[in-house]
Amino acid sequence: DIQMTQSPSFLSASVGDRVTINCKASQNINKYLNWYQQKLGEAPKRLIYNTNNLRTGIPSRFSGSGSGTDYTLTISSLQPEDFATYFCLQHNSFLNTFGAGTKLELK
């Protein structure tokens, strides 16, 4: 099975900051990498699919990049509503795997 290593686990930042979250796969996942945002008590919401495709309605301050085994989610200028937990998901194989999550907190 493909393992996903997500970092950092916790991130403390301020409104207006630029932040990056990383996911590293145990093997090449051919850009089949999604990013999800989850707020407390809510279902996850897909932000980005296949590395860099922004879901309709998601603000352009969110972006994704990467290839091979290394992928990044960037939030260019944090807004108050962005403080949440973020997960990556590889779907290169039918046996999908998630990263462990990054909790983004207000500094």
Added chain:
Amino acid sequence: EVQLVESGGGLVQPGRSMKLSCAASGFTFSNYGMAWVRQAPTKGLEWVATISYDGSSTYYRDSVKGRFTISRDNAKTTLYLQMNSLRSEDTATYYCTRDPPVGALDYWGQGVMVTVSS
């Protein structure tokens, strides 16, 4: 509007069975693969199982293989998860998700809680 509504959760004793349902609406259900994802309390997300659009192919994580069965009824636009021989480590919120051909796991239900405890 895509809607996925899970039901059937609750408290169950170890070793017993439970069946979850997910009623889908707002899209052509028979055109999409579907999946279940779970999240243990205060933990991360864990993919459980996927079923193809026509039910002909199914995939499971190792820890549930042989105990859980994912199925669907396209006429009723409903997804199921039959869970047998439940263990305490199966305690989680179970989410029903749509699995499109491009991009995977795009829409999620609100989730249903399953607690396995004596």
